[in-house]
Amino acid sequence: KAGVTQTPRYLIKTRGQQVTLSCSPISGHRSVSWYQQTPGQGLQFLFEYFSETQRNKGNFPGRFSGRQFSNSRSEMNVSTLELGDSALYLCASSLTSRRGGGYNEQFFGPGTRLTVL
Amino acid sequence: AQSVSQHNHHVILSEAASLELGCNYSYGGTVNLFWYVQYPGQHLQLLLKYFSGDPLVKGIKGFEAEFIKSKFSFNLRKPSVQWSDTAEYFCAVIGLLSGTYKYIFGTGTRLKVLA
Numbered sequence: 001k002a003g004v005t006q007t008p009r010y011l012i013k014t015r016g017q018q019v020t021l022s023c024s025p026i027s028g029h030r031s032v033s034w035y036q037q038t039p040g041q042g043l044q045f046l047f048e049y050f051s052e053t054q055r056n057k058g059n060f061p062g063r064f065s066g067r068q069f070s071n072s073r074s075e076m077n078v079s080t081l082e083l084g085d086s087a088l089y090l091c092a093s094s095l096t097s098r099r100g101g102g103y104n105e106q107f108f109g110p111g112t113r114l115t116v117l
Numbered sequence: 118a119q120s121v122s123q124h125n126h127h128v129i130l131s132e133a134a135s136l137e138l139g140c141n142y143s144y145g146g147t148v149n150l151f152w153y154v155q156y157p158g159q160h161l162q163l164l165l166k167y168f169s170g171d172p173l174v175k176g177i178k179g180f181e182a183e184f185i186k187s188k189f190s191f192n193l194r195k196p197s198v199q200w201s202d203t204a205e206y207f208c209a210v211i212g213l214l215s216g217t218y219k220y221i222f223g224t225g226t227r228l229k230v231l232a
Contacts, residue, residue: 003160004160033220035220035222040126040224041224042123042207042222042223042224042225043207043209043222044222045219045220045221045222048220056219056220090161092161105151105163105166106163108153108160108161108162109160110160111160
């Protein structure tokens with residue numbers, strides 16, 4: 001099976017711009033989660049989507065949003081970029097049930113490295 | 118507040134040394150526990166997981182972890198490390214509380230194994 005793919009792999013933007021990141025989960029996985037990874041902060045949970053619905057959300061401002069399509073592919077959008085948004089954005093997919101929870105492992109993609117100048 | 122603490126941010130060991138990475142969590146509900154590893158230039162991948170049952174779980178590449186509920190800990194161990202274990206290790210908790218769940222990762226521990 002193909003793994004989780006993320007595009008683009010690298011992005012350079014300037015403050016105030018917006019950006020859209022894409023994630024294709026493993027075939028058959030309906031849950032997609034997004035994380036922000038920065039040195040010293042580890043992985044910070046952004047949100048999770050299941051069957052096109054946001055099922056869980058972390059503590060990020062409203063500038064961070066996402067969506068999921070009927071084929072389980074997901075996009076994440078960050079508007080009005082700030083310097084502090086520079087990070088590696090990771091997408092993870094899993095086979096979690098409709099009930100939710102972490103009863104299955106997450107499979108991570110390679111990430112999108114976002115640099116905000 | 119829910120949190121995961123990894124006490125060691127950087128660890129340097131020589132090959133064949135024993136490894137123990139600490140992980141403590143603060144969570145009020147039912148938890149599932151994970152250790153993930155990120156080798157240089159590679160994706161995060163699962164090392165091992167604990168859902169229930171035997172609190173000593175074994176993972177890939179000779180790693181094991183022990184869940185001690187009374188100490189809210191899930192420390193990772195390996196009796197003899199290899200140069201190829203150089204990586205960043207993340208402890209993670211996924212907890213169910215009041216009908217919702219949270220994914221929480223620790224800040225990671227960078228392990229460098231000297232040949």
